Amino acid sequence: MGLIEKIYDKSPIFLQNIMVSLKGFLNNKSRYGKEYYKYRLFLEDFDNWSFEKKKEYQDTELVKFIKFAYYKSPFYRELYKGIDLSEINGVEDLKLLPIVDKEMLRSNIKNVFSEVHEACVESHTGGTTGKSLVVRMTNIDSMHRMAMLDHFKKRHGFEHRKMRRVTFNGKHIIPPSQKSKCFWRYNRACKQLIMSSFHLSEENLGFYVNKLNRFKPHAIDGFFSSMCDVANYIERKGLKLDFLPIAIFPTSETITEEGRELLERVFGCKVYDQYASSEGAPFVTECKCGKLHIEMQTGVFEQFDDSNEILITSFSTHGTPLIRYRIGDKMSLSKINECTCGISSLMVDSISGRKQDFLYNAEGVKINAGNVSNLFKNVPNAIIRVQLVQNVKNEVFAYLEIDKEKYKNEYDDIIKKEFEHTFGVNTKIFIHHVDKLNRENSGKFRMIVNNVVG
Numbered sequence: 001m002g003l004i005e006k007i008y009d010k011s012p013i014f015l016q017n018i019m020v021s022l023k024g025f026l027n028n029k030s031r032y033g034k035e036y037y038k039y040r041l042f043l044e045d046f047d048n049w050s051f052e053k054k055k056e057y058q059d060t061e062l063v064k065f066i067k068f069a070y071y072k073s074p075f076y077r078e079l080y081k082g083i084d085l086s087e088i089n090g091v092e093d094l095k096l097l098p099i100v101d102k103e104m105l106r107s108n109i110k111n112v113f114s115e116v117h118e119a120c121v122e123s124h125t126g127g128t129t130g131k132s133l134v135v136r137m138t139n140i141d142s143m144h145r146m147a148m149l150d151h152f153k154k155r156h157g158f159e160h161r162k163m164r165r166v167t168f169n170g171k172h173i174i175p176p177s178q179k180s181k182c183f184w185r186y187n188r189a190c191k192q193l194i195m196s197s198f199h200l201s202e203e204n205l206g207f208y209v210n211k212l213n214r215f216k217p218h219a220i221d222g223f224f225s226s227m228c229d230v231a232n233y234i235e236r237k238g239l240k241l242d243f244l245p246i247a248i249f250p251t252s253e254t255i256t257e258e259g260r261e262l263l264e265r266v267f268g269c270k271v272y273d274q275y276a277s278s279e280g281a282p283f284v285t286e287c288k289c290g291k292l293h294i295e296m297q298t299g300v301f302e303q304f305d306d307s308n309e310i311l312i313t314s315f316s317t318h319g320t321p322l323i324r325y326r327i328g329d330k331m332s333l334s335k336i337n338e339c340t341c342g343i344s345s346l347m348v349d350s351i352s353g354r355k356q357d358f359l360y361n362a363e364g365v366k367i368n369a370g371n372v373s374n375l376f377k378n379v380p381n382a383i384i385r386v387q388l389v390q391n392v393k394n395e396v397f398a399y400l401e402i403d404k405e406k407y408k409n410e411y412d413d414i415i416k417k418e419f420e421h422t423f424g425v426n427t428k429i430f431i432h433h434v435d436k437l438n439r440e441n442s443g444k445f446r447m448i449v450n451n452v453v454g
């Protein structure tokens with residue numbers, strides 16, 4: 001934990017709000033540059049292109065991006081040795097290139113980074129197996145990704161930064177020692193009320209609902225499971241809402257049909273799903289007809305095998321190029337490319353992906369898989385795999401398969417600190433280093449084994 005976090009944790013709430021907003025204004029500076037506005041205009045125009053024109057554009061961008069990776073990233077230069085890149089003219093030829101998996105990325109990450117002179121930001125990702133990965137993203141790429149996200153919301157009537165939103169995310173905005181029932185902070189820079197996803201216990205949920213009624217958000221976004229917890233409480237208690245949001249935009253988790261129905265019933269508005277990852281995957285977004293569109297300007301999806309696993313190639317990864325990357329998510333790609341919403345593009349039938357795994361903290365709050373994997377994101381590239389086992393609510397056993405050359409002893413403390421922020425002070429973590437973590441008989445690996453739920 002850094003010095004700024006320590007100062008933050010010791011500050012009064014009004015100061016914490018100021019700090020959150022300052023961070024927001026700083027982020028805005030790097031996210032909303034000239035390139036952002038230029039790309040928004042492009043995206044608006046792109047929606048009206050014909051399918052053929054979009055396909056051509058995707059092919060051209062792909063060839064450009066592969067060349068970029070070959071010339072700028074030592075890892076890809078080595079990987080593509082002996083392959084005649086001039087034979088690759090578009091998506092159809094992608095199979096000439098080898099597949100890249102997470103372990104290849106993690107163990108070579110410094111060579112994967114491209115030699116660009118542009119400013120980059122680092123993003124830490126936990127991923128579905130708890131493998132810690134640091135990816136670099138150029139400022140232009142993050143502006144493009146932001147523009148894509150905002151454009152998607154705009155299609156449904158929500159204008160980012162002009163309208164109020166509530167976000168449930170994995171940020172540690174509430175210090176572990178806080179006694180007050182104020183489980184949110186306000187980021188003025190984005191008109192965004194950030195609500196903690198770590199304090200949604202039965203005794204606290206009423207405070208969340210009251211705050212929602214006072215804040216009256218135009219949209220709600222972030223963790224799907226957290227929104228469902230709130231909605232479930234509202235319905236069970238028969239509470240009334242004093243606002244009607246324009247839309248709900250869940251991120252990071254696979255959404256379930258029951259959950260979607262619950263949210264739409266309780267909040268009285270539509271839920272629009274999207275897919276994009278912190279590693280920088282291309283986008284899939286839901287349209288007003290409820291269909292999932294591949295945003296072809298952002299990259300390529302391929303079906304990897306019969307189990308619906310996908311490979312992604314993302315055009316917004318100039319810092320850490322991802323080409324035919326086995327990201328670990330599952331989708332079934334559609335054969336249809338026309339939709340009644342008026343946008344023609346490749347489509348996705350369904351995103352199956354991640355199971356709704358979670359652990360409990362001592363207070364009985366569900367800590368979702370996204371937040372659990374984030375426990376390890378601050379130990380850069382040193383963890384191969386993690387398994388967390390829970391037998392009683394106030395204890396978690398963490399088994400770590402580590403990279404012995406990169407792992408430092410003090411990393412255990414970083415994880416414990418992070419754990420305390422996520423699970424609170426009443427839940428204990430026991431860390432064990434192991435040589436190898438076993439897969440299940442099915443060949444699948446489970447990051448979370450929750451024996452409390454059975």
Ligand SMILES: [Zn+2]
Nearest residue numbers: 287291339341
């Ligand atoms: Zn559509």
